[in-house]
Amino acid sequence: MxxxxxxxxxxxxxxxxxxxxxxxxxxxxxxxxxRAPLENQLQMGASVSPSGERIGANSQYLTRNGKPWMPVMGEFHYSRTPADEWEAELRKMKAAGIDIVATYIMWNHHEEQQGTYVWNGQRDLRRFVQLAAGAGLDVMVRVGPWVHAEVRYGGIPDWVVGAMPTRGDDPQYLRHVARLYGQIGRQLKGLLWKDGGRVIGVQIENEYNLNGPGEGAGHISTLKRMAREAGMDVPLYTVTGWDQTVYPSGEVTPVFGGYPDEPWARSTTELAPKETYAFRFDSRVSGDLGAQTRASTRGTADTDIDKTPFLGAEYGAGLPFMYRRRPVVSSDDIASMLPVQLGSGVNLVGYYMFHGGRNPVGMTTLEESTLTGGYNDTPMISYDFQAPLGPDGQQRPVLTRLRPFHLFMRDFGDRLAPxxxxxxxxxxxxxxxxxxxxxxxxxxxxxxxxxxxxxxxxxxxxxxxxxxxxxxxxxxxxxxxxxxxxxxxxxxxxxxxxxxxxxxxxxxxxxxxxxxxxxxxxxxxxxxxxxxxxxxxxxxxxxxxxxxxxxxxxxxxxxxxxxxxxxxxxxxxxxxxxxxxxxxxxxxxxxxxxxxQLAIGQLAGQRRLVIGAQQTWFADGGLRMRSDGNPAFRFAVYPALPRTPKAGMPLIAGQDGMFQSFAVTLPARSHEAAFKPVRAARMVRPVMIGGLANAALQPLPESFSAAAAWSIELPRIKNKLDALVELDFVGDIGRLFNGTRMLDDWYYSGYGWQFAARHAGSGPLTLSVLPLRADAPVYIPTEGRPDFGGKEQIAELRAVRVTPIYRLDVKP
The missing domain is CATH 2.102.20.10 (Beta-galactosidase, domain 2)
Incomplete structure (x- = not known):
């Protein structure tokens, strides 16, 4: 007591x-x-690799080669990130303590037009999986066909939505799903665990709690069978387990999650203390996770609690901004969830999202919105998510808080899991x-x-x-x-x-x-x-x-x-x-x-400790480092390297306790941007209330005719890889254009908006800012709420800052 x-x-x-x-x-x-774990409760797929390595699952935890295994999983959407950035970002995730990269395969990102599949460039699933394997990451593919992911129609293409019933055993729908799964199977051929690859799991559907004719657990069985027929034979099959999910017991294992706030909620004030921060001793679902459908009966995950391990897939490593609710979270808001989840029995921590991104633009924009019947309004382009790794690879402070826990799970998870x-x-x-x-x-x-x-x-x-x-x-x-x-x-x-x-x-x-x-x-x-x-x-x-x-x-x-x-x-x-x-x-x-500041990885042929304030990851037997705004690099290594490494500039070697230390300062750079007003804001109408949530609706597209606009001239930067542009504005919605091509957009919340100069293209940029009304029924945190000074609305661009990015490659 x-x-x-x-x-x-x-x-x-x-x-x-x-x-x-x-x-x-x-x-x-x-x-x-x-408690002793129960064996043979789950009917999974091929679990043994050609080299004899085995992945399994009992009623309590995952196993790898017969030993308890407690991996960390992080979500990264390849189709929301330029392909030439994938390799570095995957290696950053590995250095952050991630073991499995999870990714949604968004149907409308690949078959926006019926019969025309796109699997190249930013949509090259096969190359993404190969690069993940090269970075030492296992892969969980979340194949849908409905994925949510704050994407238009949950990822199901318009031509499907308009022509047939979805998310059930309708024969016409299943024929198209079979073609999609067949395409995915061909992309993954030879990359599965049983083939010597790193794809270890498949998630079926998402947030599924429908239980009408042709729906329910039977539909999940149908999709699993179809995935296997398409060649996706893997050690693990999962479904999301929250909001009264239904699935065939024993055929899949549920995965869970929890978020520190609810951007999808209707409240325009702070929420009550979240269940995510309370230890759970009798349940696994951590409150409302934003499923777009509702059910009134008890879900299968509740009745399966003694048969399946407590695995996570969507513990919020950040939060999205939705139009009506824009919560900003601190590093401690996120990291403090870890002792609670692990202390509640979680044996796989899975984050959503670990890496932010931006929506591709196709025949239309592909975001979830109330205009297309979605429950939420989300930005057209931005999928920042306040993630530990931002859309442009920047390391957020939350990553440094999470990493010690990840390293703990990597080295001591086999002790904790049972x-x-x-x-x-x-x-x-x-x-x-x-x-x-x-x-x-x-x-x-x-x-x-x-x-x-x-x-x-x-x-x-x-x-x-x-x-x-x-x-x-x-x-x-x-x-x-x-x-x-x-x-x-x-x-x-x-x-x-x-x-x-x-x-x-x-x-x-x-x-x-x-x-x-x-x-x-x-x-x-x-x-x-x-x-x-x-x-x-x-x-x-x-x-x-x-x-x-x-x-x-x-x-x-x-x-x-x-x-x-x-x-x-x-x-x-x-x-x-x-x-x-x-x-x-x-x-x-x-x-x-x-x-x-601690990272652990293979350096000069040996596993070593590296301490440094800058962003650090491991590649090609050496170190790669990035520092935003600070040209001074200092790092310490244990055990000592056999010789002084090379770094383009001479390193100053020293000793720091048990560690060998190195320091170098690169030539400093300074960049200035210029901006000038193009048009003043006009008065905008009051925010409308409606939609499925009966809450604030994002203003209609025509409303942007009232937006203020500025022309922005970025400095001439020899290498545009090496700068971040920060747009310090106050308003409702900001949109950044090169000509008429939208580069990015942002819901104002007080959280800093950054954009990589490398993606800006040539010529001046235009920023348009839709005014924020003082009476707008949207949630903005108190610390970010602007001072209207008695005015009815506000639309301001306060500054455009350009932060140089310094990079250091260390070769032992």
Whole structure:
């Protein structure tokens, strides 16, 4: 239970003797045996590669070569990104800790005209999958035929929508779906897992909860059979599991998601605290995920909960802007969901979107809109999504918050995946309960991980003072830390209990495991990240004391335990464990900032740690780096490289604790853009209410005759790869043109709009801004809401900034 302990001596079996004054002791009973997974519950496809590698799934987790596997999946839409950018962007995703790239195959992006299929250029699925494999990524193809994806008619071509029933077993519809699937099968031929390729999964349909004649679970069975007949024989078949989804039990496995806000909602104010931030112990669906159809009966995913693993596909790594609702999310709004989802039992974190993009333009624009019967109005071109990787490859701050968790799952997911979720003695009464501490444990035997989150988007959380934890495991109770800690508003983390460090048991740590690096005969390095504002404390058995050294820290013997505190996080070894006949084990505890700058990958033929503030990814045995606006590069590498690498300019070498450091400053560049008004805004009409949501509707196309416009002259840039243009405007909708060709568009929200100069073409650009009315019934966050100064409407271009992009290739 959660209780306040009086000033009395405490002696808990297997824990430390201590005195607690006004401490909050948070208890979790994890003594019951972990659940054993059920096998053979799912009828999947070919699971063995030509080399004998096997991918499988039981009732609790995925497996790879018989071992528990906890991958991270990120969505990236090839047809929304120029093809010449795919390779670098896929490698950036790999360096960000992504293991599987998921992508929608949008039917109307490939067969906009009946019988004319386009599989080249930006729509070259085969090349995209090949490049993903080259980057070391597995691939999940989401084949639809209805995909949603904020695309026109959910991706189904106009000529289909207008001529026949869709999303059911109508024979005419199925004939066209069979042709589509046949085309996809030919594109993927030889690239599937069973052929030695990296396509490991197929998602059927999306957000499917229809249950009329020719619909329901039978339709999903039909689509799966058709996919297999088209050659798509893969280890995993999935469907989305939210909003009362229906599917044939045992033939597919559901995937879940959760978002920190609901851009598709009707509210023009802040939403109540989201379920996404609340640990779940009895369910998997995290609130409304925006399905366009509604059902009233219980979905198959609810009744299948004991038969299928808890897998994710759409945990929001950002959010889209929709016309009526434009929520801006912070890095912590996104990253704080991870301890909650993992602590609720998720064994595959899948993000939507991990990489932003832009809609291609065909015979018409291809966005979801109320004009074509959609539930939402979305931008015609922009699909930015506030994603960790922006449409032009820019790294957003949220990526640095997420990556330590991804690295944790990559190196320790096989330990976590089989663990059972345990709830605390006292749990919040619901998502709106902001005072009861939010935590869970996952355990198997005497090993466990503690998950804590004290962050809820837009709601201040109380300081949880003087907190200690008591976790009852089958063989012992672990009560920690020795010194109580304060959990500040915004705190979130994962801490280990009874963690095996290559033969030495770490009883607990008030720091988060990030990675394990095997450096051969030089030993093993365990990387931890300090939790912001919380002192690092490590607990070991007393017997381990003789093998431990901790320079600069305090080593205490209490109650049969060895406790190390006073650790200063950084790049120096925090603890070294030396045992006779074994290679040393080193604990490296990074600061929170250093852990967010950490990337791990193959460099000079070996897996290495790289710390640097700039965007970093791995390619061709070396490093590639990008810095937006700052010409100074500094990075540190462990283990040391065998020789000083080459980088086009001489690198200044040095030492930073355990790390070899390098620095170089490239020649600085400065670019200025000029703009001038072309036409003033005219008065726009009040925003209309209507559509399926009975909410604010995007103004009709003719309304843009009232938009203000500016002509923009970009500077002459020798290499237009090397600049981002930021359009700082205030209004309702901004649209950027080269002549009459729309390059990009944006719903104003206060979030910065950037556009790569390389896509601007030649000649001046034109920015048109539709005025935002003061009485517009749309949600814009308080911090982004403009000051109208008593005016009825506003349309302003405040600045056009050009940020130079600096690049550094490091070759060992």
């Amino acid at each position: 959660h209780l306040i302990v009086k000033c009395l001596p405490l002696l808990v079996a297997g824990a430390f003797a201590s005195t607690a004054c006004g401490q909050a002791l948070l208890r979790i009973d994890a003594s019951a045996p972990a 663990m059972t979720v345990r709830k605390p003695d006292v749990v919040p009464t619901g998502p709106e309960d902001l005072t009861t501490p939010r935590l869970s444990v996952r355990s198997q035997g005497d090993s466990a991980f503690l998950f804590v989150s004290n962050h809820v988007r837009q709601y201040p959380m109380p300081l949880q003072r003087q907190v200690r934890f008591s976790v009852k495991l089958p063989g012992r109770t672990v009560e920690f830390p020795r010194q109580p800690v304060d959990l500040a508003d915004g705190a979130y983390f994962i801490w280990p209990l009874n963690m095996d460090l290559d033969g030495t048991r770490l009883a607990y740590a008030t720091a988060q495991p990030v990675a394990r690096l095997d450096n051969g005969t030089a030993g093993v390095v365990y990387v931890f990240a300090a939790s912001a504002g919380i002192p690092v404390e490590l607990g070991f058995d007393a017997a381990a004391a003789s093998s431990l050294t901790a320079p600069g820290a305090r080593v205490n013997q209490e109650g049969g335990k060895t406790v190390i505190d006073g650790i200063t996080p950084g790049t120096q070894a925090a603890v070294t464990i030396r045992r006779a006949g074994k290679a040393p084990v080193t604990l490296l505890v990074l600061t929170p900032e250093q852990s967010q």
